[in-house]
Amino acid sequence: MTNRRDAERRIHALRDAINHHNYRYYALDDPEVPDSEYDRLLQELRALEREFPGLVTPDSPTQRVGAAPLREFGEIRHEVPMLSLDNAFSEEEVRAFDRRVRERLEENGEIEYMAEPKLDGLAISLVYERGVFMRGVTRGDGSTGEDVTQNVRTISSIPLRLMGKGFPMLLEVRGEVYMPREGFEALNQRAAQRNEKTFANPRNAAAGSLRQLDARITAERPLEFFAYGCGKVSAAALPQRHSAVLAHLRAWGLRINSENRAVRGAEGCLGYYRDMAAKRTALPYQIDGVVYKVDRVDLQQKLGFVARAPRWAVAHKFPAEEAMTVLRAVEFQVGRTGALTPVARLQPVFVGGATVSNATLHNMDEVERKDVRVGDTVMVRRAGDVIPEVAGVVLAKRPRDAKRVHLPHKCPVCGSEVVRPEGGAVARCTGGLYCAAQRKELIRHFASRRALDIEGLGEKLVDQLVKAGLVATVADIFTLTVPQLAGLERMGEKSALNLVAAIEKARHTALPRFLYALGIREVGEATAETLARHFGTLQALMAADENVLQQVPDVGPVVAAAVAAFFREPHNREVISAVRKAGVHWPEQSGTRLPGAGPLSGRSFVLTGTLSGMTREAAGERIRTLGGKVSGSVSKKTDFLVAGSEPGSKLAAAQKLGVTILDERAFLDLLQE
Ligand code: IVH
16 A cells, blocks of 8 residues: 555544444453464554554554653642542441431431442553543552553553544543452463563562663553543533543543442442452452542532542452462471471461461572572562462561571471472482471371261361370371370360261262372372273272373373372382271272273173173173273163073163163173184
């Protein structure tokens, strides 16, 4: 296309189309075209703009990346100050807020509020003039912020040009720039791989990314934006309700959170809070609470402001998931597989609704990457039900005498050598089952609810049993007697009897549970289930070598190697045999091994009467080795009934259902075939 007029027309059409698709994708979360089509349009636009550089405008969708690095950010005064919100930390405080609002307004009825998630990112002001994005400024101290326009341009969910009609000549949009969880994890993972510093949380990552002097770096960061209000707006009046303002912003192409709700009264607010608290971990972004805003703008104006916050809104915070405290010591725990986990001993701190004095440091790689030292002030995270962790160090508070953390050379439990494979994150004790820690962990795991489910055999009791020398391997559990147990500290006759009964009950189990209970490295519940279903019997599984194991669907080389190694180990075979001798059993299955490979696979047999040449058991075994299934009763799914002499009622049942009936001769012929 060489004609400038045509090019100009096409450029406009392309920009409109791209802006429209951006809007569908980001603001409405409802794209109309696949990504490839969007990319094609963008490429065509880029090519045309290259050909006609005079036609490039700052609001073109091509202008999102690549501005040259700045030396520093300019400072910009906010024409309307950017305020913050008062916080409420309890239901009582929310009710008090609502009461104050009603009293000031002399209102007896319920107030209408807009309830919104409180995004955990950073506040930003976006200025649009005649619908074109002009400026992006951080909140700063509320009156003056930093000019981050170049960086804001790189955020795809911020439109460079407003859509539709009716927007004011000057429109200042306010909202939150944040980093979605997924993008945050990926960013940190990449940083970790390159041995670079990671961000402690998505909020820090968002702030760090937006305040980059080099916009090309910001462009690579997964930042997103939600609008939650307006600042300075020129004459054209906006609607008289906050909810309607948000609806307008959405129509003009800005992204509005779809979790926003209109609610009534304090109870409506609290209901929203509970809903969001329950949803919180499932959201793709981090929120630290919810915000309630009086919806009617005239009422907002009547209420006005105190100091730095409006009287018409409040932030109802979730219990903080992060807190600062001092790292007093680092100790190493030895797990079931011998892995040494560094554990932080902390000055107790209230975080995420509980007092935390221990937190995981995961592994030595993490300790080194985060450069955690004893004496440091650290950020502790406790989100939902996950184990509290040390998220990062507050370097500014590092004392002079902070001590580096060293991996011990010897296992703190058994004194065996500790090895850390070259480049590996995990250090392990080489003591194996000689190491009491590993033994204890295995015993506890063996007895746990999802394994053999021995009620009452918890951590403390396992410690006692191992210490007293009553239990060295899991097989010893089954030799425990009431007098032995009753002799232990804090153990009465009654609990001893209960425990022996629970052990008795656990003797009858299922193969997947038993496999899981063995604590084979890499074998969790799902893999145990897969292996049990595939092989049917423990013997078959134990006989399988790595190659055979790898043929099992969902079993890769790592799992196959771990399983084969486990069963090769004579000690493990001994323990298994002792456990079985102690009466642990489960119903044997036929397995789905080599599906389609056996000539009888997919065929279902029922046996009845007496065969002259072999026992019924032997016949069943023959069928199973050829891939067939044997079941105890006739149903529509039965393919063959093998009838010996003096058949039982199964014969009549089979005749009634039209099942093929084989006498001994025919059966032998079939096996021959
Ligand atoms: S409204 C005058 N709405 O929370 C009202 N703020 O402490 C100003 N925030 O700096 C804010 N989500 O960065 C509002 N839905 C939301 C919000 C929100 C997050 C942040 C905002 C502000 C801080 C207030």
